[in-house]
Amino acid sequence: MVGTLAAQLLQMLLVLALAPGVTGLVRKLKARLQRRIGPPVLQPYRDLRRLLGKEVVLAESTSWLFRAAPYLIFATTWVSAALVPTFQAGLLFSWTGDLIAIVALLGAARFLQALAALDAGTSFGGIGASREMMIASLAEPAMIMVVFTVALVAGSTLLSTIAEFMVNTGGLRVSLGMALIALVIVALAENARIPVDNPATHLELTMVHEAMVLEYSGRHLAMIEMAGSLRLLLYLSLIACIFAPFGLLTHAAGLLAHAGALAAYLLKMVIGCVLLATLETTIAKMRVFRVPDFLGIALMLGLLATLLLFVAGHM
Amino acid sequence: MIIGILLCVVALLALAMAATALVRGKLATPVVYSGCLLLSLVLATLAAVSVVAAPTTTILPIGLPWVGARFRLDALAAAFLAIINIGAAGASAFGIGYGRHETTPGRVLPFFPAFLAAMNLVVLAADAYSFLFAWELMSLTSWALVMSTQRSPGTARAGFVYLLMASLGTFALLLGFGLLSGGGGFYTFDAMRTHPLPPGLAALALFLVLIGAGSKAGLVPLHIWLPLAHPAAPSHVSALMSGVMTKVAIYAFIRITFDLLGPMVWWWSAPVLILGGCTAAMGVLHALMETDLKRVLAYSTIENVGIIFVALGLAMAFKASGLAGAAALALTAALFHAMNHMLFKGVLFYGAGTVIVATGERSLERLGGLIKRMPVSSAAVLVGSMAISALPPFNGFASEWLIFQSILVSPQLPQMGLKLLVPAIGVLLALAAALAAACFVRAFGTTYLGRPRSAAAEGAVEADRWSIGAMVVFAALCLAAGIFPTIVIDWLQPVSRLLVGGAMPAQGGGNWLSIVPVSASRSSYNGFLVFAFVVASAGIVATAVHRFASRAVRRAPAWDCGYPGAGPVAQYSATSLSQPLRRVFGSVVFASREQVEMPPPGDMRPARLQRILRDPVWDLGYAPVARSVNAAATVLNRLQFLTIRRYLGLVFLTLVLLLVALALWE
Secondary structure (H helix, E strand, O other): OHHHHHHHHHHHHHHHHHHHHHHHHHHHHHHHHOOOOOOOOOHHHHHHHHHHHOOEEEEOOOOHHHHHHHHHHHHHHHHHHHOOOOOEOOOOOOOOOOHHHHHHHHHHHHHHHHHHHHHOOOHHHHHHHHHHHHHHHHHHHHHHHHHHHHHHHHOOOOHHHHHHHHHHHOOOOHHHHHHHHHHHHHHHHHOOOOOOOOOOOOOHHHOOHHHHOOOOOHHHHHHHHHHHHHHHHHHHHHHHHHHOOOOOEOOOOOHHHHHHHHHHHHHHHHHHHHHHHHHHHHOOOOOHHHHHHHHHHHHHHHHHHHHHHHHHOOO | OHHHHHHHHHHHHHHHHHHHHHOOOOOHHHHHHHHHHHHHHHHHHHHHHOOOOOOEEEEEOOOOOOOOEEEEEOHHHHHHHHHHHHHHHHHHHHHHHHHHHOOOHHHOOOHHHHHHHHHHHHHHEOEHHHHHHHHHHHHHHHHHHHHHHOOOOOHHHHHHHHHHHHHHHHHHHHHHHHHHOOOOOOOEHHHHHHOOOOHHHHHHHHHHHHHHHHHHHOOOOOOOOHHHHHHHOOHHHHHHHHHHHHHHHHHHHHHHHHHHOOOOOHHHHHHHHHHHHHHHHHHHHHHHHOOEHHHHHHHHHHHHHHHHHHHHHHHHHHHHOOOHHHHHHHHHHHHHHHHHHHHHHHHHHHHHHHHHHHHOOOEHHHOOOHHHHOHHHHHHHHHHHHHHOOOOOOHHHHHHHHHHHHHHOHHHOOOHHHHHHHHHHHHHHHHHHHHHHHHHHHHHHHHHOOOOOOHHHHOOOOOOHHHHHHHHHHHHHHHHHHHOHHHHHHHOHHHHHHHHOOOOOOOOOOOOOOEOOOOOOOOOEOHHHHHHHHHHHHHHHHHHHHHHHOOOEEEEOOOHHHOOOOOHHHOOOHHHHOHHHHHHHHHHHOOOEEEEEOOOOOOOOOOEEEEEOOOHHHHHHHHHHHHHHHHHHHHHHHHHHOOHHHHHHHHHHHHHHHHHHHHHHO
């Protein structure tokens, strides 16, 4: 009991500590791939410290919602990130929410983010909110289909059980392959990465996520940046624990085993960053109205995978 | 128990009579609404406790002479009575404050208690005659309530369409009961249960019930009256019609298909699933295209009815295949969502009512910035919006989560057709949930956030205490049902035992307060812990940041990428917020087009951008019927201007033809 509680707390703090590092690593790798030197990997931590120390400049037209939203967005993202197994499955509170709840918690964060974008009453907030909800309206069903596929294979929607199943009896399946492609597409869209959105852009008319946070500053911006990093880490961990569960602990074990599992997790995250940076460097951003087609592919793949499993009569 | 409930219903009818006399007095509004509030609370309490009680029947010597009026209180009726009366209590409490702004209270007050009584009677009725009588009373009183705003533009048309569709629905139900009575005059529900129909006739009866109950619930393609009639009524009546009357229609569907129709056949679930899925998706897409606040809410009601019908369709499929546990899961999900929809749609329509009172505006394009002028009601509406968008930790998520779980157990179904259908329905449901979030970002964002788009929105003031009270209580119930869903699920157990002969596992065991649909290793969701974790981590982080980092705040004009001084017109409007979705979905579903009207140089007219949407259901389903009725009327018009001789000749000719027909028949 104490051991699992400690592991749970450790995991919550681990994702918090690791998240800016992942963002920094992806930025550094992208810069190197583009033959730039790039900011140091630890730059996001410094940015966060600087932002936290600064005063907040609030737009006059904003309400309490604008001030409360960053903390709620951060909290919902953190809670959902804590529900994804990183180095150990079956933690103390792993039954609190399943994959559907994780998707919905991220949806709640997005809902608040879009509302906060509308709160200042500026045109850029509106453009961001409207495009974000368009993207989400296709990405979320695709994600639900991925959840269905994985849940039908593993016989559970609980991530811990899914991870245990994948460690013990997992194998190659056509439907899982489709689900992986769909999940990667959804992850790119949800994290505002190329080709859906460009996290580095400040060209007003092309941005989606950055347009929504335009009015934020100081500690509020720090919270939102942190939530963004957590979301990226969450999706990387999610893909790792479902499709590459190597080294994941499924039961309480000794300290050495924990250290090994942690090392395996960190290695997987680094590999994930490398793959993401490579992908982002090699493809171009899409026009905003090409995005529905791109996400439609994910939706159809997810549906196809689910249909295959329904016909095969799992569960 | 049933006697007490019937007495309350009689008291409601008496209140309706008294209201006609009281109407001139100053106290009429508070007296009638507080009477309704009290009676509804008593009824809700009685109903909530009698879910677990054994069924009781009572026969009154009115109605058909050889049947009498039968009323029966079983678990299903009790559950729906509770849903109806909680909604009624909320609407009555809201009405105490809102009714003061009514211009013509005399048109509302007598019908309001009668409407409540009629909805209660539909659920209690246990024979075809009293059921249809109560059903018609419900239709007519709600029609009268819609027509109370007859001076507003569009109400006359709304009332006309509603009357037509209500007649169609009742007619279908009448024929359906005709089939169910089996030619032997089995007009009581007990007799119908003991004399099941042969499968072919039963399917026909199901089809008729789908038309009858479906048209009242707002099932696509029978929904066209709903977005006209619901918004036309005063807001608390809109909340009743959307949140409660659609549930009465769903009750009628459940009662007949699960209880009276005899053994379930698997393919019956297919049309229900397809109609439900299409209704959910079409409803929310319509809501996204609409710019009238109350019509947005009415279309979202259609969406939620679709979601409930999907869950009912799954329950039918499971029941037909003998999977009692899965059927109980889907049925519980449907009932839970019906209750949740009553709660959050109540908050949202009350919110619309306070907005209308405060600004006199219903168009999203002329609202904005109300969160600063109406802080409490906007917070309640925010809770309602998050709940209807199926976001945790609110109740909408808990019930949609159960529906997703019942989709996940449907590979057990042996029929290949259903195996192919259910995943597609799952996509429609997920799409509807995601689009609902977009829809309510848009509705809440343009109404309450940003800067006011009109002088009326700028001068708004917070609503009165009763209105706010009703909204806050319902918002709190949305949260409570979301974090303690197990209480509701356990409360609904007797209903699924009655209808599908199975129940979900008792939720008390296992991990504390978690919902466990099938078994703890398969899936669980704990709304309370999710809520506690989110609140705790947000609180801790906010405190830590304010304590150790910085708490300085400076107010300044919005930065807006360095474009200063853009007026409120430069904000995104409701139409522009939904433009990407209109382009993605609207071009397919509504054949949406944008037309740019650019005057030539030197012309002083402003340039215009027009959006053109077509409703496929109206164009393909109703417009041809309306056209042919019109054409027939034009042709038959000639008959109106004949001489008396010709009329007599026609009468004689008809008589002869009938006699000839009779002779040939013999």
